[in-house]
Amino acid sequence: MAEVALDQVTKRFGATTAVDGVSLTVGDGELVVLLGPTGAGKTTTLRLVAGLERPDCGVVRIGGRDVTPVPPAERDTAFVFQQYSLYPHLSVYDNLAFPLRAPARRRPEPEIRARVAEIAELLHITHKLGNKATRLSGGEMQRVAIGRALVRRPSIYLMDEPLSSLDAKLRAEMRLELKRIQVGLGATILYVTHDQVEALTMANRIGVIDRGRLIQLGTPRQVYQQPCSIHVAERLGSPPINLIPADLLPSPAAPPGTRTIGARTEHLRLGAVGGPGPAALIRRVEHLGDQAHVHLEVAGHTLLTLADPHAPVRSGDRVGLELVGPLYFDGSGNRIGGTAAPGPASGAGGRTI
Amino acid sequence: MSVDAQSQSVLAPGPWSKRFAAAVVILYAGLAVLPLLWIFLTGFKTPPDSIAYPPKFVFEPSLEGYVNLFTTRSRQSDDYLAGLPPPTNWVDRLVRSRNMVIAGPSKFGQRFVNSVIIGFGSTALAVVLGTLAAYGFSRFRVPLADDLLFFILSTRMMPPIAVAIPIYLMYRSLGLTDSHLGMILLYTAVNVSLAVWLLKGFIDEIPREYEEAAMIDGYTRFQAFWRVVLPQAATGIAATAIFCLIFAWNEYAFAVLLTSGEAQTTPPFIPFIIGEGGQDWPAVAAGTTLFLVPIVVFTVLLRRHLLRGITFGAVRK
Numbered sequence: 001m002a003e004v005a006l007d008q009v010t011k012r013f014g015a016t017t018a019v020d021g022v023s024l025t026v027g028d029g030e031l032v033v034l035l036g037p038t039g040a041g042k043t044t045t046l047r048l049v050a051g052l053e054r055p056d057c058g059v060v061r062i063g064g065r066d067v068t069p070v071p072p073a074e075r076d077t078a079f080v081f082q083q084y085s086l087y088p089h090l091s092v093y094d095n096l097a098f099p100l101r102a103p104a105r106r107r108p109e110p111e112i113r114a115r116v117a118e119i120a121e122l123l124h125i126t127h128k129l130g131n132k133a134t135r136l137s138g139g140e141m142q143r144v145a146i147g148r149a150l151v152r153r154p155s156i157y158l159m160d161e162p163l164s165s166l167d168a169k170l171r172a173e174m175r176l177e178l179k180r181i182q183v184g185l186g187a188t189i190l191y192v193t194h195d196q197v198e199a200l201t202m203a204n205r206i207g208v209i210d211r212g213r214l215i216q217l218g219t220p221r222q223v224y225q226q227p228c229s230i231h232v233a234e235r236l237g238s239p240p241i242n243l244i245p246a247d248l249l250p251s252p253a254a255p256p257g258t259r260t261i262g263a264r265t266e267h268l269r270l271g272a273v274g275g276p277g278p279a280a281l282i283r284r285v286e287h288l289g290d291q292a293h294v295h296l297e298v299a300g301h302t303l304l305t306l307a308d309p310h311a312p313v314r315s316g317d318r319v320g321l322e323l324v325g326p327l328y329f330d331g332s333g334n335r336i337g338g339t340a341a342p343g344p345a346s347g348a349g350g351r352t353i
Numbered sequence: 354m355s356v357d358a359q360s361q362s363v364l365a366p367g368p369w370s371k372r373f374a375a376a377v378v379i380l381y382a383g384l385a386v387l388p389l390l391w392i393f394l395t396g397f398k399t400p401p402d403s404i405a406y407p408p409k410f411v412f413e414p415s416l417e418g419y420v421n422l423f424t425t426r427s428r429q430s431d432d433y434l435a436g437l438p439p440p441t442n443w444v445d446r447l448v449r450s451r452n453m454v455i456a457g458p459s460k461f462g463q464r465f466v467n468s469v470i471i472g473f474g475s476t477a478l479a480v481v482l483g484t485l486a487a488y489g490f491s492r493f494r495v496p497l498a499d500d501l502l503f504f505i506l507s508t509r510m511m512p513p514i515a516v517a518i519p520i521y522l523m524y525r526s527l528g529l530t531d532s533h534l535g536m537i538l539l540y541t542a543v544n545v546s547l548a549v550w551l552l553k554g555f556i557d558e559i560p561r562e563y564e565e566a567a568m569i570d571g572y573t574r575f576q577a578f579w580r581v582v583l584p585q586a587a588t589g590i591a592a593t594a595i596f597c598l599i600f601a602w603n604e605y606a607f608a609v610l611l612t613s614g615e616a617q618t619t620p621p622f623i624p625f626i627i628g629e630g631g632q633d634w635p636a637v638a639a640g641t642t643l644f645l646v647p648i649v650v651f652t653v654l655l656r657r658h659l660l661r662g663i664t665f666g667a668v669r670k
């Protein structure tokens with residue numbers, strides 16, 4: 001395992017700049033999650049680390065060594081592809097053994113057998129080892145693809161939405177398993193996901209990427225509680241953050257220049273009508289089992305928040321609405337007031353150059 | 354909508370369309386096989402049987418055609434034949450019954466070996482070069498790739514005979530006429546265009562992710578090509594090899610022009626069989642039958658690859 005660093009890395013494809021001046025250090029034994037909308041450049045970032053793409057400018061370092069001109073085979077990374085690609089002409093066993101049979105770092109067969117058996121056990125695919133790689137379900141293929149990375153001990157694991165085609169139960173299980181493996185091995189992982197639960201639970205740090213730029217890097221707590229902009233705030237939180245005009249609800253603490261207020265569900269307090277806040281109309285209540293989504297309407301704006309499923313709220317009711325320590329954003333969408341938002345240049349766990 | 358017992362998959366053909374398809378296939382196969390069957394049977398007829406009218410379907414099989422194919426014989430007077438020691442084997446006996454004696458082996462065997470060397474040699478070369486070139490065109494940014502590919506294809510559009518004279522002159526001054534090397538190079542040059550185009554199609558279908566995964570797994574590009582791309586291109590390579598072999602095996606025009614002895618292939622040789630002593634159709638048919646065998650064997654050996662579909666599915670598209 002090793003520290004991996006990107007320094008001012010830019011990658012263009014014709015007119016599109018897929019990765020734009022990204023500096024990011026993944027510390028030794030750290031798991032960094034890249035979060036961002038589709039087309040943001042997450043996959044490209046992983047490919048740059050793996051050596052499948054050459055940066056137009058900038059430097060990639062693995063374990064302190066400048067590997068920018070080094071071909072993929074010599075970089076010692078393991079990649080779980082978004083479009084997972086098992087070798088279709090090989091069995092599951094041979095797929096898992098493939099990295100260990102590479103001429104450059106060939107292992108003796110008995111060791112390969114033991115290693116493959118161990119990984120297959122871990123990923124619950126032992127009974128499929130004899131199958132051809134094409135005769136698997138999507139979730140099984142994805143687990144084999146993860147297994148093909150895990151059989152090795154590379155300097156960094158690059159995982160591109162590795163759990164995306166698993167069912168919810170298996171995904172939760174694999175998430176824990178991956179995190180356990182990572183902690184156990186002290187593995188360095190750069191991990192791409194769209195799933196915020198994965199991001200929040202697995203990451204040591206989260207990097208938020210948009211249009212090729214790394215716009216915030218920090219611990220899950222920092223990114224969630226102190227997003228540097230509306231854009232980042234929108235990426236995390238369920239239900240998604242409510243964005244309302246500054247003057248909709250009384251907010252005496254709002255710093256000057258506030259144009260938009262971001263109110264997550266924990267920033268909204270429902271009370272009796274006649275309290276400090278204005279009255280809101282409950283439009284709809286959706287029961288989700290352990291909680292309820294409450295759709296509110298205030299002066300033509302709709303807000304979505306959570307309530308206890310036993311709370312005495314019914315659609316058509318009126319409730320008092322109060323803001324408690326929300327997020328404040330200025331006219332250009334940057335967060336203002338409160339604790340300074342850590343930008344991409346600062347963060348815990350690793351240092352960015 | 355009711356779901357009855359007869360309901361079936363939307364994609365699976367119904368029983369009637371299956372029967373119709375089978376009938377068409379059988380009819381076509383019959384038409385295609387009939388001339389081959391006729392040639393095969395004629396090879397085992399005696400010369401009178403072979404030109405009998407109406408044609409004979411039931412006849413006493415004879416190996417005379419095969420004997421004539423592999424030997425040269427001379428006609429002798431009855432007195433001379435009577436003075437010879439009695440024939441020691443069935444071949445002698447058969448030949449003497451036609452008032453002839455064996456003068457020596459014919460050139461068929463050697464011509465056949467030439468065909469094998471030139472046909473398989475040029476096929477192997479065309480497939481190797483074609484695979485490498487196709488991989489290059491498929492995976493690397495080649496300057497003027499489209500123009501180059503079109504140029505390669507255009508060499509195939511021209512009738513070969515149009516360049517026969519220049520090639521003949523060129524070969525003569527290079528000393529390549531009537532040589533195995535010359536014929537192998539010529540057929541390779543013609544086949545490589547087909548090979549590049551066919552194989553580029555097949556290799557384009559193989560997602561790059563496989564090689565990228567292999568390269569990350571510690572394989573060099575060439576090792577990834579060898580271990581990952583080639584096995585998946587096997588179907589395409591087999592199909593290409595068959596097409597190349599069929600061309601090189603059957604080619605007639607260049608063979609007539611450029612070979613006469615040493616390196617002559619079977620197609621220009623077969624007409625010579627007709628020569629001596631009238632029209633020896635059984636010998637011609639025997640030669641043709643043997644000539645077909647390698648192609649049939651080669652195709653049957655590679656059949657598995659031709660029929661097996663290309664494996665899609667392990668890459669999510």
Ligand SMILES: Nc1ncnc2c1ncn2[C@@H]1O[C@H](COP(=O)(O)OP(=O)(O)OP(=O)(O)O)[C@@H](O)[C@H]1O
Nearest residue numbers: 013016017018037038039040041042043044045082
């Ligand atoms: N090989 C390529 N050629 C041209 N453009 C490319 C190439 N690869 C990526 N791009 C472009 O670069 C941008 C970033 O792509 P990338 O695959 O990194 O996105 P992503 O963040 O992984 O998205 P997703 O979440 O959908 O996987 C996109 O606009 C994409 O169209």
Ligand SMILES: [Mg+2]
Nearest residue numbers: 042043082160
């Ligand atoms: Mg992607």
